[in-house]
Amino acid sequence: MKFGYRIIFIVSVVIFFLNCAYYYPFFSDDSLISLRYTQRFIEGKGLNWNDGHPVEGYSNLFWILCTAILGKSGLDLIWAARILGLACSVGTIAVILNCFRKLHVKKEYVFFATLLFVTTPCISVWAIGGLEQPLYGFLLTLVLTEVLYIITSKSFRRIYLLSVWLGLLALTRPDGFLFTIITAGFLLFTYRQTKTNLLTITLAVVCIPTLFLLSQLAFRYTYYGELVPNTALVKVKITFHHILHGAFYTLSSFLGTFVLSFLGLYSLFILVIRKKDLFGFYLLLNIAAWISYITLVGGDIFPAYRHYYVVLIFFIFSIILGLKLNLPNWVHNKLQAGIAILIVINVFLQYNIPQNHRAVEERWEFKGMNLGSTLKNTFPDKTLIAVTAAGCIPYASELPTVDMMGLNDYYIPRHPPANFGTGILAHELGDADYVMTRNPDIVIFDVGNTPSFYIGEQLKKNKTFTKNFIKVTASDRDADYILFFNTYGNSTGIKRTDSELTIPGYLFRNNEDNAVLFTKKKLLKKMSINNRYEIILNDIPSKNWKIKNVLGKNLEVDTEIYQKNGQLTIIMIPKKELLLESLVLEGKD
Known part of the structure; x- marks a missing residue:
């Protein structure tokens, strides 16, 4: 296969965009929750959902801030979220290709893994779905490339880039700090023999990302008066029921992305068990921690295995490195046919999985x-x-x-x-x-x-x-x-004064006919000929109530008004089909 990396990038991006077009215009309802916060933030009302006591009903601060930057320029916020998602997804592809180009990995291996990645709907659905997964995946990919650079080059020259990516991960989602814990623990253990390295890792991988987290905690406590966001209070309760649901979600995600996940898991086995590869152990730690976390919190309810996005990125790295370290040279010439077959199988399976099809139907x-x-x-x-x-x-x-x-x-x-x-x-x-x-x-x-x-x-x-x-x-x-x-x-x-009642038409009841009509910025009650419509109002002053005005169309109607035991009853029986906007009553002593 004679493709250069630029050609691989172009082909991958084209396939990715075609996949996105298939699922367009999917857009998640939770994305619109975030965009309400974004809109109010742009308007100068603060990071809140309503006026009054602010609450943190989002879990993607950095994503909201990024969409706000695009929205402030005048871009429609839904398109801002889509463009940001697409850009981050393309960025993830570019970072993966650039990383392995520098490591001199055979292009065939990288092309194969990248094609699996872009033909898996989880990536395309959430690129246009409006939530933070593409940004989260992009930052996580940058973290993986920096850790891989440290391991392969045995150099900490770029470790402060790793600090930034880990810190931004923590701001993108609260669970992003999990990767700081794993990365810091892994690097501290791996390079524990040298005091200088330990100090560098502690500052760059422990202290700096922690400052990002503490800054958000300080903002949360100062602005919302809380240390825990509403999202955790609403979604997180570790029970047997949720753990069972989370385990089922994880298994369904694995089976729903079977080709990529199976190859990723097998490659991870090669890296860890057979090759004792250091980066393989790092991938294993991350995958185990993330799956345990998702299982404990109960999985997810959205289409296309949203929370499995993270695992797919880990598996892409394990597939490429597994092929690099384990594939015999004599297999190389037969690789093209194998790639084609597996890609076709992956595409066929993905387009027949119900969780992916949900993104096509959910409108x-x-x-x-x-x-x-x-x-x-x-x-x-x-x-x-x-x-x-x-x-x-x-x-x-x-x-x-x-x-x-x-x-x-x-x-x-x-x-x-x-x-x-x-x-x-x-x-x-x-x-x-x-x-x-x-x-x-x-x-x-x-x-x-x-x-x-x-x-x-x-x-x-x-x-x-x-x-x-x-x-x-x-x-x-x-x-x-x-x-x-x-x-x-x-x-x-109803609008009431001492001597007048204004009753919107849509408040009149009929057990078999509750139709109303939005038209010309009004809501009108549709009333059918000879049907009985009534409204009973409580705590109305005892007066002689008469009709003062009726607003609507085709207003030929018999009306009965009487008051008994503190209740005012108004009955309307149309002589022909009518649209009632409101009824105004005047009361006299």
Whole structure:
């Protein structure tokens, strides 16, 4: 094979981009949580999700800061995250190729491993998916190249670059400091015979990355008043249930990336057991630590084995070095056919794995963003929404929001249910009584669905929710959304003075007809001919209430108003199909 490294790079990047195009426009809901923090940071509102008491509902500080830099230039934030992900992924490929070019590894070995890497969907999906995995992988690749340089050259000339990469890893994700611990321990043990080396390693690999970590801890405590981020409180509870789920996740990830993972594991066996290779031991330590960590915290819930990204990078290094140290010369001439066969097998397997196919099918985030944009254009900017999907709807609506799952809320993670640790990862929390005390104007499950998760089951039993919230099916263009409106919400509920009541049309109930329509920045109640629609209001002053005004279209309707036992009942029966915007009542003594 006569390809030069530049040709290998070009071919690899082209295949990588084709793979990205296949999964486009996948974008994770959690990415949009991060982008809400980014947007507010750019606007000068601070690193927070809402006004008021700030909480740290993100776990990717350096990623948010990088996207903020691109966003500040005027670039759309979703594209900023995609471009950053693509750039980091291409950077990872370039660093791998450059590293092994300098080590004079045969191009065939590097090309083979790189092709396996770029044809594994985990890499492409998360390059465009909006979360920090590409940056994390890029920094980890830089760490690996620096450690490999130290081992092969027996020189600490570039060790302070290693300091920076480890420090930035710790800022990219809280678990990034794990690699500082492993790298420092490995290098200190390996070069323990020389005092000068020990001092250099301690300063560069222990002290400097620790300063990065301590700086973030100081910022967290000063700004958020906490030492532990909300993400840990919501997602981390070490229980048998989570460990079992984490073990299954790890096994599924291995089988879901079988060609690359099997070759990586076999190559690691060659490096460690047969060759006693020092860098092989370093790779083994990292893989064991990362897999143990992922297993303990319960794995992950996103498509394409997101947290396995790290392991794939380790395996790429082990495959290349395993081929370099173990492949006999007589095999070299037959390598091209073997590469072609394995790459074809890998591509075929990857495109038939359900977890990868999820990234092709998962598009509900865009439906949620459409709903968020509609809410933003329809209701006042102080409208308080309560959601379970904390990314797409809050990001697009820019409205103040209660995160009912707790990730971006101060109270909920600090008051977990008794069965926390036995449910779906990151979807176990919720406090219906607390949510109701916040008096949200609109409650939204998923991106407009019936009550779900633990919080949904609680709210279905909550008296305030069942009494005061009206379920509607809202149509907007080609989509329908199930929303729950608060009759007494500050922005979307009834408006009252001593002598006047303004009742939005969408608050009128009919057991069989709850259709409403978003149109021209308004939400109108669709009422069918001869159907009975009513609303019952509590604690209304006893007066002679009469209709003052009716807003809407085709307003031919019979109306009945009566008051009994402190309740005001208004009944409307249309004479023909109508769209009701609001009903205004005037009360006289």
